[in-house]
Structures are given as structure tokens and as C-alpha cells.
Amino acid sequence: MKARGRAWKYGDHVDTDVIIPARYLNTSDPSELAKHVLEDLDPEFRFRVGPGDMIVAGENFGSGSSREHAPIAIKAAGVSCVIAKSFARIFYRNAINIGLPILEAPEAVERIETGDELEVDFSTGEIRNLTKGETYRAEPFPEFVMEIIESGGLVEYTKRRLGK
Amino acid sequence: MGMTMAEKILAMHSGKEEVRPGEIVMARLDFMLGNDVTAPLAIKKFRELSDKVFDRERIAIVLDHFTPNKDIKSAEQCKFSREFAREQGIKWFFEGGNVGVEHCLLPELGLVLPGDLIIGADSHTCTYGALGAFATGVGSTDLAVAMATGEAWFRVPETVKFVYSGELQPWVTGKDLILHTIGDIGVNGALYKAMEFSGEVVEGLSMAERMTMSNMAIEAGAKTGLIEPDGKTLAYVKERAQRGFTPVKSDEDAVYSKVVEYDVSELEPIVAFPHLPENTVPVSKASKMDIKIDQVFIGSCTNGRYEDLKMAAEVLEGQKVAEWVRLIVIPCSRNVYFRAMKEGLLEVFHEAGAVIGPPTCGPCLGGHMGILASGERAVSTSNRNFVGRMGHPESEVYLANPYVAAASAVLGRIASPEEVVK
Numbered sequence: 001m002k003a004r005g006r007a008w009k010y011g012d013h014v015d016t017d018v019i020i021p022a023r024y025l026n027t028s029d030p031s032e033l034a035k036h037v038l039e040d041l042d043p044e045f046r047f048r049v050g051p052g053d054m055i056v057a058g059e060n061f062g063s064g065s066s067r068e069h070a071p072i073a074i075k076a077a078g079v080s081c082v083i084a085k086s087f088a089r090i091f092y093r094n095a096i097n098i099g100l101p102i103l104e105a106p107e108a109v110e111r112i113e114t115g116d117e118l119e120v121d122f123s124t125g126e127i128r129n130l131t132k133g134e135t136y137r138a139e140p141f142p143e144f145v146m147e148i149i150e151s152g153g154l155v156e157y158t159k160r161r162l163g164k
Numbered sequence: 165m166g167m168t169m170a171e172k173i174l175a176m177h178s179g180k181e182e183v184r185p186g187e188i189v190m191a192r193l194d195f196m197l198g199n200d201v202t203a204p205l206a207i208k209k210f211r212e213l214s215d216k217v218f219d220r221e222r223i224a225i226v227l228d229h230f231t232p233n234k235d236i237k238s239a240e241q242c243k244f245s246r247e248f249a250r251e252q253g254i255k256w257f258f259e260g261g262n263v264g265v266e267h268c269l270l271p272e273l274g275l276v277l278p279g280d281l282i283i284g285a286d287s288h289t290c291t292y293g294a295l296g297a298f299a300t301g302v303g304s305t306d307l308a309v310a311m312a313t314g315e316a317w318f319r320v321p322e323t324v325k326f327v328y329s330g331e332l333q334p335w336v337t338g339k340d341l342i343l344h345t346i347g348d349i350g351v352n353g354a355l356y357k358a359m360e361f362s363g364e365v366v367e368g369l370s371m372a373e374r375m376t377m378s379n380m381a382i383e384a385g386a387k388t389g390l391i392e393p394d395g396k397t398l399a400y401v402k403e404r405a406q407r408g409f410t411p412v413k414s415d416e417d418a419v420y421s422k423v424v425e426y427d428v429s430e431l432e433p434i435v436a437f438p439h440l441p442e443n444t445v446p447v448s449k450a451s452k453m454d455i456k457i458d459q460v461f462i463g464s465c466t467n468g469r470y471e472d473l474k475m476a477a478e479v480l481e482g483q484k485v486a487e488w489v490r491l492i493v494i495p496c497s498r499n500v501y502f503r504a505m506k507e508g509l510l511e512v513f514h515e516a517g518a519v520i521g522p523p524t525c526g527p528c529l530g531g532h533m534g535i536l537a538s539g540e541r542a543v544s545t546s547n548r549n550f551v552g553r554m555g556h557p558e559s560e561v562y563l564a565n566p567y568v569a570a571a572s573a574v575l576g577r578i579a580s581p582e583e584v585v586k
Binding site for chain 2: 022063064068071072088144153155164
């Protein structure tokens with residue numbers, strides 16, 4: 001599975017309150033949530049993000065609340081993948097559980113700039129920067145986590161496990 | 165080789181003799197919870213898996229975030245959760261007059277216990293670490309699967325041990341110990357790890373202050389924040405416990421990824437400046453910066469317990485809130501509210517000019533009942549001061565203990581309790 005899109009780069013500790021502020025948590029409708037994604041960090045993002053675009057960020061992406069609305073909003077906005085130096089642990093679980101691809105790739109984050117055209121191969125963890133002509137590699141997932149990803153999320157994984 | 169409490173609890177619940185950091189285990193859960201924000205999503209996912217919850221007595225649904233219902237959409241989310249709770253016969257369903265802020269309510273009712281393994285679709289589930297439970301926040305999908313199977317997967321975390329020694333100065337509380345710690349290690353200083361709080365100072369804290377500490381483990385990125393159960397813990401749970409439990413302590417020869425020692429004898433009350441809990445400043449310095457404020461919030465799962473309200477009342481007794489400040493006090497549960505009323509704390513707040521709200525998470529997360537306008541500043545006893553946390557993205561939140569919050573309300577600027585109580 002591959003994805004291609006432009007990079008939107010942000011700093012460290014992008015928290016769930018700026019990904020989707022609590023004032024919009026009175027719904028869990030993905031398209032409603034997508035209308036407000038990253039609104040308090042980059043008000044332009046939600047209007048200019050294109051299908052397949054990728055969020056690239058520093059340490060501790062998704063810190064704060066357990067709201068699954070955060071990865072849902074990002075996914076529903078058409079973002080194909082989040083690449084960060086590290087993820088906050090609840091966001092990490094949530095993204096995997098709902099099938100939003102995430103990659104831990106500190107070197108890639110150092111090099112990538114906003115607007116760079118990226119291509120990601122999820123099966124190999126290879127990130128190609130088409131603008132800069134560079135290739136980076138993401139940290140591999142533990143085998144168990146890979147099984148959840150390959151199942152298409154935790155619900156599908158559990159169905160398989162329960163033999164449903 | 166021994167194990168830490170975190171490792172022992174995970175081993176006990178996954179049918180293993182021992183587990184080691186990095187290992188992934190599938191474990192049986194003692195308890196789980198969701199709220200009006202996270203339960204609706206979990207219920208939808210649950211429907212894909214099952215039509216009956218694994219155990220109706222091991223699930224709590226607490227409608228505490230946007231309640232009393234702040235708007236139609238919130239009311240619909242509550243209605244959806246309520247219908248599910250009724251259909252499934254969920255024993256621990258709380259709303260209306262029975263509701264409290266979930267992480268105050270569940271310990272108070274003896275639903276979360278030492279040695280438990282608990283997940284909650286709320287990041288501050290780590291609060292129950294103060295009782296010696298391995299408790300951690302997850303998202304709605306994890307809760308959905310757990311409601312169907314009674315299980316969740318965990319990567320066994322490394323444990324970092326924090327040892328606090330010395331004698332605390334007046335006005336210094338558990339809130340200051342945890343803010344000091346986060347200020348030292350940073351908001352990702354314990355990412356993916358378990359924190360274990362220990363030492364003579366922690367032993368001397370009330371259960372309420374211990375809960376304040378464990379509550380904010382997530383603000384350092386941690387999975388949970390544990391405190392070994394001792395006589396105080398057992399006395400607290402004994403009169404409440406709704407089921408049996410097995411207290412767990414770390415082995416003498418447990419292996420920690422790091423041990424951090426703090427002598428806190430000189431520690432002052434701490435204020436965390438916008439927009440991260442790690443931006444800590446001692447109150448003696450913060451109070452000299454003439455930071456004018458518009459609002460003070462005393463409440464939340466961090467500092468809304470009876471003991472917290474008592475601290476605030478100690479400073480507010482016989483005082484008036486500055487005329488430009490709105491003081492909002494929210495007792496965190498019906499029992500806390502009632503006790504504060506009977507013992508005269510609500511009268512102190514009333515006389516000082518506070519608004520006293522019903523138990524709710526409300527303003528802490530910018531939900532309702534105290535939202536900030538652009539350019540406004542608040543001192544809050546809650547846990548997060550992120551951009552837009554309590555309202556407009558151009559508002560500011562300063563985190564502090566209840567003494568400092570109360571003193572700031574009186575003087576209308578960030579202030580030390582010493583400036584008010586002579």
C-alpha cells in the first residue's frame with residue numbers, strides 16, 4: 001500500500017486540543033470533525049489540505065486527551081498518513097485502532113519541509129521525498145501492532161480473533 | 165529478578181508468572197469506563213462486535229463532560245449513551261444528581277481498587293494509580309473491544325521511579341510535586357512509561373493529593389502513575405470497596421529504567437504557564453510578574469475533591485474576590501458537594517463572591533460553564549493549559565494548586581497565598 005501527497009509540517013507536542021478542540025466534541029460525525037481539524041494550530045489547513053496530504057510533526061504528536069475524534073478528524077480530512085518523531089501513546093493506539101497510518105521517522109521529520117511531495121510505502125516503511133530526491137526509513141512496528149494494522153483496525157482484528 | 169508494581173499487575177492479569185518491559189500481553193480487565201464524549205463512539209464500534217457486554221458490573225458510563233447537557237448535540241450524545249446503558253443493564257451508570265467527575269467519583273464509590281487493571285476512554289484514567297491500580301487512558305475503540313471481550317492489549321512499560329524526600333513547606337501540595345516533576349522531565353519525559361511515585365513525602369500525602377499526582381502522570385506522557393498501597397490506601401478503600409481486591413507492591417529487586425530523587429524541602433507552590441504543563445515557575449517569581457487575571461477555576465478531576473476545596477476555603481475565608489475576577493468553584497461529586505455544604509465551605513465561597521457549579525468537567529476542557537474569551541487569562545486547578553484548552557485559542561491558562569488559585573482570585577493577579585493569609 002502506497003500513499004502520495006504534500007507535506008504539512010508542524011512542531012513538537014501538537015496536542016489533541018488543537019487537533020480537534022473540545023467545543024466540537026458534541027458530535028462524533030467524521031465529516032463534521034474534519035471541518036475543524038487543526039483549526040487552533042493552523043486555521044488554513046482545513047481549507048487547503050488535499051487528498052493524500054501528510055502531516056509531518058516533531059515529538060509527542062497527539063498528546064493530551066484520549067479523544068479518538070482527533071485521528072478520526074485527521075483521517076476524514078483526507079490525510080493519508082502522519083509522520084512524527086514520536087507519538088503520544090493514546091493517540092498512537094487510537095490511530096492504529098481506527099486505521100489511520102502513522103510512522104515514527106525522526107530523520108524524515110528533520111529533512112522534510114512544508115510543501116515537499118512525499119511518497120510512502122507502508123509495507124516497507126520507506127518514505128520518498130520527491131521534491132528533495134531523498135529517501136528515509138520509518139521505525140518498524142512491533143509484529144502484534146502490524147497484525148492490527150493489516151486487519152484494518154482493532155475491531156476487524158478482534159472479529160478475526162473471535163472467529164466472527 | 166523482581167518486578168515493578170506495573171509489571172506484576174500486568175502479569176497477574178495475563179496469566180503469566182512474569183512479564184518484562186517491551187513484551188506485549190493480552191490482559192483481563194477488572195474495570196472500564198467511558199463518558200458522554202467517548203462512550204457514544206465506543207457504543208457504535210461495540211455494535212459491530214457483539215450485542216451483549218461481557219459483564220454489566222465491570223463497566224461505568226459517566227455522563228460528566230458536557231452535563232448538565234449544554235446543547236442539543238450533547239443531549240443527543242447523553243441520550244444515546246443512556247439508552248445503551250439501560251438496554252445492557254450497565255450497573256454503574258451515572259447522570260443527573262448521581263454524577264460526579266469520573267475520576268473523583270469512581271474511587272469515592274470504591275469501584276476502582278488496589279491491584280486492579282483498568283482502562284478508561286479518558287486520558288486521566290491514570291488517576292487510579294494513586295490507589296495502586298494499573299489504570300490507563302485509551303480511545304473509544306479500545307473501550308468498545310473491551311466491553312465485548314473484557315480484555316485489552318498492553319505493551320509492558322518500563323517503570324521510572326520518583327522518590328520525594330524532605331519536609332514540605334506551607335502551601336505546597338501534591339499538585340506542586342507533580343508540576344515540579346513535569347517541569348523537570350518535560351511533557352514527554354515519561355512517554356510510553358509507567359511512573360511510580362514514592363518516598364516519605366508521598367507517604368505523608370492525603371489520598372486526595374496522591375490522586376492529584378497520579379492524575380497528571382499523562383501530562384508527562386506516561387501510561388500510568390502508580391503509588392504503592394499503604395495503610396492510608398487500605399483505610400480509604402476498606403469502607404468503599406464494591407468487590408474483592410489484591411494490593412500489589414513492587415519487589416525490592418524490581419528493575420527500574422530510571423530512579424529520580426527529589427529533595428523537596430525547598431519547593432514552593434508551582435504555577436505552570438501557558439501553553440504546556442512543563443512551563444513551571446515558582447509562585448514567588450510568578451506573583452511578582454503582575455499577571456492580571458479574569459477568571460479562576462477551582463475544580464476538575466485534578467483538584468476538585470473535598471480536601472482541595474478545603475485548601476481554597478482556608479485562603480478565601482473572610483475575603484472577597486477581586487471585582488474583575490470570576491471565581492468558579494465546582495465540587496467534583498455529589499458527595500463532595502454535600503460535605504462542602506454541610507461543613508460550611510460553600511458558604512465561604514458564596515461570601516467571597518464565587519459561582520458554585522454542579523459537578524461537571526465543564527470549564528477544564530473548554531466544554532461549558534466558564535469558557536474564556538480572546539485575550540482572557542485564567543488560573544485553574546485543572547491539568548492542561550494547552551492553546552485553546554479553556555476557550556478561545558488566544559486565551560491563557562495558568563495551572564496551580566487550590567491555595568494559589570484562591571489567593572489569585574482575591575488579588576486579581578497571580579498571587580501567593582502568603583499575600584492573602586497573614
